[in-house]
Amino acid sequence: MATTVPTPARPRPRGGLDPDRADVYRDWLRQMLLIRHFEEKAGEAYSLGKIGGFCHLYIGQEAVAVGSLAALNRDDYITCSYREHGHALARGIGARTVMAELFGKAPGGSKGKGGSMHLFDASLGFLGGHGIVGAHIPLATGMAFAAKYRKTSQVAVCYFGEAAVNNGAFHEALNMAALWKLPAIYICENNRYGMGTALERASAIYDISERAYSYDMPNEVVDGQDVLIMHAAMERAVERARTDKVPTLLEVRTYRFMGHSMSDPIHGHYRTKEEVEDQRKRDPIAVWSQRLIAEGLLDEAGVKALDKEVIREVEDAYQFAEQAPEPEPDELYRDVYAEEKRET
Amino acid sequence: MATTVPTPARPRPRGGLDPDRADVYRDWLRQMLLIRHFEEKAGEAYSLGKIGGFCHLYIGQEAVAVGSLAALNRDDYITCSYREHGHALARGIGARTVMAELFGKAPGGSKGKGGSMHLFDASLGFLGGHGIVGAHIPLATGMAFAAKYRKTSQVAVCYFGEAAVNNGAFHEALNMAALWKLPAIYICENNRYGMGTALERASAIYDISERAYSYDMPNEVVDGQDVLIMHAAMERAVERARTDKVPTLLEVRTYRFMGHSMSDPIHGHYRTKEEVEDQRKRDPIAVWSQRLIAEGLLDEAGVKALDKEVIREVEDAYQFAEQAPEPEPDELYRDVYAEEKRET
Amino acid sequence: MPTLTYRDALNQALREEMQRDPDVFLMGEEVGVYQGAYKVSRGLLDEFGPMRVVDTPITELGFAGVGVGAAMVGLRPVIEFMTWNFALLAMDQLVNSAAKMRYMSGGQVGVPAVFRGPGGAALQLGAQHSQAFESYYAHIPGLIVVAPATPADAKGLLKSAIRDDNPVVFIEGEMLYNTKGEVPEGEHMIPLGQAEIKRSGSDVTVICHSKTVTLALKAAEQLAGEGVEAEVVDLRTIRPMDTDTVLESVVRTHRCVVAEEGWPFAGVGAQVVDTIQREVFDELDAPVIRVTGADVPMPYNKFLERAAKVDPGKIVAAVNQVLYREDEA
Amino acid sequence: MPTLTYRDALNQALREEMQRDPDVFLMGEEVGVYQGAYKVSRGLLDEFGPMRVVDTPITELGFAGVGVGAAMVGLRPVIEFMTWNFALLAMDQLVNSAAKMRYMSGGQVGVPAVFRGPGGAALQLGAQHSQAFESYYAHIPGLIVVAPATPADAKGLLKSAIRDDNPVVFIEGEMLYNTKGEVPEGEHMIPLGQAEIKRSGSDVTVICHSKTVTLALKAAEQLAGEGVEAEVVDLRTIRPMDTDTVLESVVRTHRCVVAEEGWPFAGVGAQVVDTIQREVFDELDAPVIRVTGADVPMPYNKFLERAAKVDPGKIVAAVNQVLYREDEA
Ligand SMILES: Cc1ncc(C[n+]2csc(CCOP(=O)(O)OP(=O)(O)O)c2C)c(N)n1
Ligand SMILES: Cc1ncc(C[n+]2csc(CCOP(=O)(O)OP(=O)(O)O)c2C)c(N)n1
Numbered sequence A, B: 001m002a003t004t005v006p007t008p009a010r011p012r013p014r015g016g017l018d019p020d021r022a023d024v025y026r027d028w029l030r031q032m033l034l035i036r037h038f039e040e041k042a043g044e045a046y047s048l049g050k051i052g053g054f055c056h057l058y059i060g061q062e063a064v065a066v067g068s069l070a071a072l073n074r075d076d077y078i079t080c081s082y083r084e085h086g087h088a089l090a091r092g093i094g095a096r097t098v099m100a101e102l103f104g105k106a107p108g109g110s111k112g113k114g115g116s117m118h119l120f121d122a123s124l125g126f127l128g129g130h131g132i133v134g135a136h137i138p139l140a141t142g143m144a145f146a147a148k149y150r151k152t153s154q155v156a157v158c159y160f161g162e163a164a165v166n167n168g169a170f171h172e173a174l175n176m177a178a179l180w181k182l183p184a185i186y187i188c189e190n191n192r193y194g195m196g197t198a199l200e201r202a203s204a205i206y207d208i209s210e211r212a213y214s215y216d217m218p219n220e221v222v223d224g225q226d227v228l229i230m231h232a233a234m235e236r237a238v239e240r241a242r243t244d245k246v247p248t249l250l251e252v253r254t255y256r257f258m259g260h261s262m263s264d265p266i267h268g269h270y271r272t273k274e275e276v277e278d279q280r281k282r283d284p285i286a287v288w289s290q291r292l293i294a295e296g297l298l299d300e301a302g303v304k305a306l307d308k309e310v311i312r313e314v315e316d317a318y319q320f321a322e323q324a325p326e327p328e329p330d331e332l333y334r335d336v337y338a339e340e341k342r343e344t
Numbered sequence C, D: 001m002p003t004l005t006y007r008d009a010l011n012q013a014l015r016e017e018m019q020r021d022p023d024v025f026l027m028g029e030e031v032g033v034y035q036g037a038y039k040v041s042r043g044l045l046d047e048f049g050p051m052r053v054v055d056t057p058i059t060e061l062g063f064a065g066v067g068v069g070a071a072m073v074g075l076r077p078v079i080e081f082m083t084w085n086f087a088l089l090a091m092d093q094l095v096n097s098a099a100k101m102r103y104m105s106g107g108q109v110g111v112p113a114v115f116r117g118p119g120g121a122a123l124q125l126g127a128q129h130s131q132a133f134e135s136y137y138a139h140i141p142g143l144i145v146v147a148p149a150t151p152a153d154a155k156g157l158l159k160s161a162i163r164d165d166n167p168v169v170f171i172e173g174e175m176l177y178n179t180k181g182e183v184p185e186g187e188h189m190i191p192l193g194q195a196e197i198k199r200s201g202s203d204v205t206v207i208c209h210s211k212t213v214t215l216a217l218k219a220a221e222q223l224a225g226e227g228v229e230a231e232v233v234d235l236r237t238i239r240p241m242d243t244d245t246v247l248e249s250v251v252r253t254h255r256c257v258v259a260e261e262g263w264p265f266a267g268v269g270a271q272v273v274d275t276i277q278r279e280v281f282d283e284l285d286a287p288v289i290r291v292t293g294a295d296v297p298m299p300y301n302k303f304l305e306r307a308a309k310v311d312p313g314k315i316v317a318a319v320n321q322v323l324y325r326e327d328e329a
């Protein structure tokens, strides 16, 4: 005779997670892990002198690029600051191509001539990688203008730090985008610091998002450590841009776990070890993997498997970059001007 | 036997006018009349080729300079745009000196080397006359910084047009002034147009004053055609700057009765004759003289007398400028660098 | 051939290129409703509408960046600076974005934009409004710099600039807008990078561009009266410079004067001198002499301003100097 | 005499001048809490407090203007640009406000401010972060431009710059911060406008400034080994240029090479060449040859970058050329 043993109650999914999208959710985690391991490897390579110049790591902010870029179409336009390795990977540029560029090698996206701060892939609408704080914000406005000019449904997305918001370029670019109703999305990655300057020592107001009212622009404050929340906010912004043809300013609250660049200590004159450790408790990768496990969409083993997978991918990228050839000497004088004229 | 004849009721003074300040009120009118006649004469001289280059008249905005400057001390700092003849006169620079500068003559405030757009009188803290839209706003912030640095009670006042508010210099300068709590007063003379561009075709928001919220800065919208209202608002701003050490943004609603400059028609592609005539109904001089008459602080004859007085002053300035000598040829190479070093 | 003003020749070039290519648009302050601060864009708003003739706020940095961004995704913006004096605010976008994008992206992303507007001193506009910045842009690898002197060149060069795939800095002569000249109709193209001998002569070479071409031609007339035949070489394109034409002329005349409106220190003329003395040192019978604007901020007073500017007399004096005719000067 | 790094020599000059004159203050990005992006201002915040060592938002245009405004009313600001690459955003304030204020006001209002920061290429910073803009500022009447090559010059020139009543553009060598040298203590002043012969020689003159001085001295060593005595002239101040020292040297050697980190077109070297050929044409036994950075945006790849930069070998080659020793090169 059969005895009925009550099966242990499966945890009830908290609202928000759609089991049918489990693959998507797991891929977000994979992307975040890829970025994390890629950046750790890049830091290692930098210490070994294989990567030179300035190298700004994205560790701690992974959920922002992954959650937001997941809401875009292939033909949308993206511009970033110099802290763009994560965005490049999340957009789908191969780890080999990105790592090779960091190494300054010929198969790098910019033939090794751009470097860490200047990643590009025109075929993916990934249009840099810009080194002058704030300067790429008007560029994004121009790309949104082009979308409107051509009557396409493209959107132009621009990522920048909270310190860029005090710069005149931000003000001029957002005013024009709002005035002309352009399909632009301005994503301010508020990681609390511009180099060694805390937000409140550079901006007269704490809530960056309120700057949008100067342009009558829709805006939101977003938790950048939760990829799901980031993605949902981005979907709303994309909808506004594509359908209502209005720009949005998203203030994304996040945190930089590493120093400003490889030459800057993790904590120093401007922030304490305690603060960093405290912030690390909301590691976007832990937040998301725990959520997926809690929802029963992934288990510890599954996380480990993903981790293994991306570690292999990063290792491969590293080896590839190591062995890749240097650019030919005559590359020095190439790409300064267009080689042949456009057909007219 | 005496008969009591009721005396006609003397109009009861509306609130705001203090009979003891009658002389001050009359002087405001005199200053506005002086500016009006000075500008008309300047326009005449320009047509005769006695004044060259760009010449931007202040006709219609007189109450702004007169009402606001009346609230300042002698040691405060003032910077203006190129539309600054009125501010120079209201600050107390002699009509002869200003007219001579417009004529490019040696006794002009800048020895004839600055011209209409670059009036200066360091002894009155009148620090230009600047030709690049928005560029003098950071200068004023710097002067306010100096006042704080030296712990004086000086304030730094900056006049600019509504079109300058979209420029990055405005954004950067106001953020710093608010962040550092500087005694600065930013006066946006909103005359509706930047050259041929209406406010709403250049700014994503109509209420300029709201831009102040991006900096958590006190702000007011002020009727710039009523000198008394202008003065009261300025007194509040000066109090905030001197006592509370916080900056203010005043959006002053006014109107330019003439073309953008002497080479621009009064109405043309960008505004109609009707609009201009309609706006002229609130001529700040008429508004104020009628008020003084209504309050019994001045009569028609008194107004005429003031008018005569300033016409004489302007005539004299014109004659003076006419007869004044040209600068010596060797002035070309003077004032490029400091002549002798400061004592150290 | 129809006679047009320099202004209308530019207007014609813009109109023709906008008719030809729907990707070409004009953006800047007062280019639309106001018909252009100097009326170069007169009528274009009516013909092409507000999406292709775009009035901007006073944000040189911002709208220059908008132009660069639009060009990065394939549009062909013509960005008007009301004058090049104001473009100093946009310097970063021209030098760090426009000029470097192709190189930084390993050739993936070009910036086919034209940045145009008047340069040089007009009349009594004072220190902040009377400057010539050719040398600033010509200093930058990645940029092309053009400065036409005649209506025909203005049209032909602007059309070429708009069709070029590189960022082109196109500096118009503020004092040339009203000058008249014959201008070929329709497809009149002048290749970028070619100087032109505007007057030939065998005694001395005068190298110039933009407004100084007019002054040099006047000087040449006067010198001809004195039996001196001056060859007037108009650079037309400053960068890349047509050194062949320059050097060939100097090799013929053995004497050279270089004129420009701007300041002397590290001006365009300094580069011309450097090139000449390096390439044809042994051909020179005298040092190359430069005629430039006075090394001071421009004064407002009209007599001082006149003294600060280049004029035919100063060019004649320089020619006399390289011919060792000081006596006659 | 104590040995200091170029960085610490600058730090010492700032400290001494701030101690001497309460009107002197330092303002810029990261100069305070962070102790300076390149640590030039290390310790100054602690010693002088936040009112005299002021961290700014990232607003080059804005805080350059704040410095100009403060100087207009008599303070002595030292405005730090984290690098001169970013100062392009502030170009308008330097060219249209700082440089012209005295002139536009008829001598009433001066701008006794110093604008300082590192210039030139460091290592693999890429196109937007590896530029030398000396020629831009030297082009402008009203500005003084200084570019020290040694720790002692860095200290002595910065002290003079701070005490000067004119706006001074002070360009430090990003690659020189760690170089060491003897630096006099206390009141060590070097007048602005004086070049210095860093090594004397009779066969050829090498004119240089900032980092290229180090490279020229290395080249001179090598040449000495080959029996060629090169005289190395360090301009130190670019504007006003000490043409006497330059010309006297060339008159002695009759041959000249001019080196600079920046791009060739209308660079500082072009002006030096112009001056030399004009003033001492008949003394020259060969054309003056320039050595400059390659005429391209700076590439990131280290080998391409190396190829783009000036090095001792390139200076030696140029010297051989003006000595007609190509064979040996
Ligand atoms: C115009 C300009 N000024 C200064 C710098 C030097 N700089 C590089 S990154 C940075 C801080 C930017 O902080 P934020 O915008 O918050 O971005 P984050 O680095 O935090 O991602 C500064 C000052 C620069 N690159 N550009
Ligand atoms: C940076 C800059 N761009 C363009 C100009 C040309 N310009 C001079 S005045 C002006 C309009 C300014 O309007 P507003 O600020 O409203 O002042 P108003 O003339 O109405 O007093 C323009 C575009 C300039 N002087 N500076």
Ligand SMILES: [Mg+2]
Pocket (backbone or CB within 6 Å): A161, A162, A163, A189, A190, A191, A192, A193, A194, A195
């Ligand atoms: Mg940040």
Ligand SMILES: [Mg+2]
Pocket (backbone or CB within 6 Å): B161, B162, B163, B189, B190, B191, B192, B193, B194, B195
């Ligand atoms: Mg206005």
